[in-house]
Amino acid sequence: MSATAGQAADGVRSVADRFGLEPGNVVMEMGYDDDVDHDLRDALTDRCGELVDEDTDEVVDAVLIWYRDGDGDLFEILTDALGPLADAGVVWLLTPKAGRGGHVEPSDISESASTAGLQQTSTINAGKDWSGARLVAPRAARRK
Secondary structure, three states: OOOOOOEOOOOOEOHHHHOOOOOOOOEEEEOOOOOOOHHHHHHHHHHHOOOEEOOOOOOEEEEEEEOOOOOOOHHHHHHHHHOOEEEEEEEEEEEEOOOOOOOOOHHHHHHHHHHOOOEEEEEEEOOOOEEEEEEEOHHHHHHO
């Protein structure tokens, strides 16, 4: 693979690159609403193919959760996301950035993730209005 593979023509990593997803990965999406970042969704769809919804029977490589304060119990949503997730899969929790409506405090994310058996490994700028937290099960983190 060349040094520029998966990079935009101008040499800047594409938004899809930041998620670490590969062509052929199955990605489940939860929490879709009108306020999601459509450019991000398009980039991920271009990379992996159509996103599957939470009613899928497939084992998925990643779960993309759009979550806003007030969307329900984050622990329960994270627990639901784990059901179809492959052993080495990753959960991307997308929340509105600070100062935006629906912002979620990092401490709330950390507490809910820990209670659900997940640990946060990184955060990314996922778009103009969204931040992304990469969450993995500890056993998956050890396999990498």
